[in-house]
Amino acid sequence: MEQNPYSAPAADLQASPAAPLGKAPDDVLRRIKVGWIVAVLCAAINLLSGLLALKNGNTVIGTTSAIEALFIAALAYGVRRKHRVAASVLLAYYVLVRIALLLTGNLSGAGLGVIVILVYLSAARGTFQYHRWLQQERRFPSSQRPRLSDDPLWRTPPRPIAATPGQAGQDAPIPPTA
Numbered sequence: 699m700e701q702n703p704y705s706a707p708a709a710d711l712q713a714s715p716a717a718p719l720g721k722a723p724d725d726v727l728r729r730i731k732v733g734w735i736v737a738v739l740c741a742a743i744n745l746l747s748g749l750l751a752l753k754n755g756n757t758v759i760g761t762t763s764a765i766e767a768l769f770i771a772a773l774a775y776g777v778r779r780k781h782r783v784a785a786s787v788l789l790a791y792y793v794l795v796r797i798a799l800l801l802t803g804n805l806s807g808a809g810l811g812v813i814v815i816l817v818y819l820s821a822a823r824g825t826f827q828y829h830r831w832l833q834q835e836r837r838f839p840s841s842q843r844p845r846l847s848d849d850p851l852w853r854t855p856p857r858p859i860a861a862t863p864g865q866a867g868q869d870a871p872i873p874p875t876a
Contacts, residue, residue, distance in 0.1 A: 707855065720835055726827045730780055733821020736814060737774030737788055741767045777821055782829060785822040792818055 748763025773791070776784020796811045846852060 707851070720839075722828055722831055726824045726831065729820045729824030730777060730785075730828065733785065733788075733817055733824065734774045734778040736817045737770055737777060737821075740792075740814065741770040741774060744770060777825065780825050780828050782822070782825045785818070785825040789815070789818040789822045 744763050745767035748760045748767060750760075751757075751763060752760030769791075770788070773784050773788040777788060792811075793815060796808075796815065799811075800808070
C-alpha cells in the first residue's frame with residue numbers, strides 16, 4: 699500500500715450516484731395520474747368518433763375529431779410529464795368546448811362533462827402543487843436525501859494501525875498510576 703499523501707484516493711465512483719429528490723406527495727401524483735388517464739380516454743373517444751364519421755362519409759367531422767384527438771393526446775402527455783401549461787390549456791380547452799356545446803343547445807353529456815372538468819381541474823391543481831413541492835424540495839432538501847458527507851468519496855480513510863509494537867500510532871495500554 700502506498701503511503702504517498704499526494705496520491706488520489708481509491709474510490710468506486712459508480713457506487714455514489716447523485717442524491718435523488720424525495721418522493722412527491724401521493725395525493726398530488728394521484729391527481730396528475732387520474733387527469734392524464736382521463737385525457738387519454740377522451741382522446742380515444744374523439745378518435746373513435748372521428749373514425750366512425752370518416753367511415754360514414756363525413757370527412758369534415760372525421761378530420762376535425764382526429765385533429766382534436768391528437769391535440770388532447772398531446773396535452774395528456776404534457777400532464778403526464780407534470781407540465782403546468784399543458785394541464786391549464788387542457789382544462790381551458792375542455793371548458794370552452796363544453797360552453798360551446800351548451801350555447802348550441804346540446805345538453806347531452808352535461809353531467810359527465812362536469813365530472814371531466816373537475817378531474818382536469820384537479821390535475822391542474824396537482825401539477826401546480828407538484829411544482830411548488832419541487833421548488834421547496836430543491837430549496838430545503840428533506841432529511842430523506844443522503845448528504846454529501848455520506849458519500850464514500852468524501853470520507854476520510856481510517857488511520858492504519860501499526861503491526862509491530864513500538865511504532866507510532868499504535869494503541870498502547872495506559873500504565874496505572876500509583
